[in-house]
């Protein structure tokens with residue numbers, strides 16, 4: 445069986461889940477559901493990154509011990525993803541004992557092999573990023589992420605011979621076009637690698653920081669947070685058993701945003717090389733959500749909280765916007781105005797109206813009973829069916845590129861078509877003529893098939909809505925597993941339910 449291993453970043457516990465975290469986690473969940481519907485076995489990992497200066501500082505700010513503080517925020521992440529219906533298979537914390545064990549074991553192995561050495565280094569250090577910067581990387585003398593001038597620090601530390609693996613890494617990236625995607629991030633990494641790499645400082649002296657994993661070969665030092673956190677992708681699978689690791693690891697697909705490209709595209713593969721492990725298959729890099737503080741968005745504040753969005757508008761509406769309004773790999777803006785416009789147009793009007801109109805007519809004209817399809821289909825019936833078949837194959841094509849927005853666009857084009865089919869065939873006019881009632885039954889049968897097909901195609905993206913449509917169509921879960929061919933999904937005599945509102949229109953008010 446084909447397999448795929450999907451990972452989200454391990455989120456820092458110095459902040460609670462927000463829009464950005466939710467995006468990566470939602471696309472991971474969507475991909476998992478999508479690949480499963482394509483017959484693949486999928487393992488999805490998420491979790492929290494809990495060591496290092498940043499977390500120790502956040503704990504201090506909250507008057508708590510680092511572990512107690514990390515316990516609290518990590519639990520918030522986990523429960524948020526549970527409430528959002530994220531289908532993760534494992535939730536890892538970098539404070540988990542098994543993870544710390546794997547980090548120590550890999551450090552010792554690399555140390556024994558001679559790829560970790562002790563040395564002195566003086567450099568410009570950004571406490572926010574927890575790393576040294578070279579002059580060239582600074583913008584106007586400041587860290588580009590934190591807009592702060594770094595501090596000069598000189599100290600003895602342990603270094604990983606990253607430079608030793610530079611050539612091999614470049615060669616791997618060149619010969620594996622899908623190793624980093626989309627393409628512009630691959631180009632960016634290759635450009636960066638044109639300059640000689642510096643070895644990576646992988647320790648912090650205990651005198652400066654205690655909140656980390658002690659180095660197995662020198663307990664006066666703790667492990668640099670990135671050297672610790674990246675290893676989670678391996679330790680989580682190993683924890684689930686050697687066999688799980690063996691089959692899933694070579695199929696690893698990491699999902700991240702552009703902010704953490706360098707650690708994932710450079711540190712991580714060279715660490716894997718030094719540890720003698722195969723490299724991951726693909727790194728998928730998306731852009732940044734930028735908050736646009738329109739009038740209405742002010743009520744949300746600066747931070748979009750997933751549970752608040754779920755409560756106000758429903759999780760599927762939020763998922764739909766995230767998947768539909770970002771082009772994977774590019775930045776996108778978030779505003780409540782854009783969100784509401786999108787939800788009203790695509791979900792309340794296009795999808796919602798289609799489902800409620802069809803179910804209402806089915807109820808009114810045939811007491812909910814599905815009518816037979818004739819042997820000869822009209823041109824427009826075939827077109828409707830073909831439209832959904834085309835949407836299915838286009839979606840498959842777009843999903844290869846992680847073009848979620850295009851996949852949804854293709855499906856919504858088919859839904860548009862179904863709405864036009866109602867106008868074109870006018871069942872509400874035909875029904876007035878008793879001689880045409882059999883045709884009305886056929887038209888509604890075709891429309892019910894369209895709704896069934898749409899729900900099946902949308903289920904990785906909008907799982908809750910797909911489930912609600914399945915219930916409205918009175919179809920069992922088993923009947924749902926395999927997409928039936930058009931005309932086979934619903935049998936004459938089968939009863940469907942009266943309509944229910946899937947997505948209420950969001951009224952625009954100042955406190956929306």
Ligand code: ME8
Pocket residue numbers: 452453454455456457463464465467468493673674676699700701702703704731732733734
């Ligand atoms: O970097 N737009 O954790 P983190 C899109 N612990 N995605 C965003 C985003 C935004 N505005 N803001 C955050 C870390 N993200 C490390 C990772 S992995 C071994 C260690 C998402 O809490 C996006 O996935 O800062 C980004 O890469 C991640 O959150 C950073 O999360």
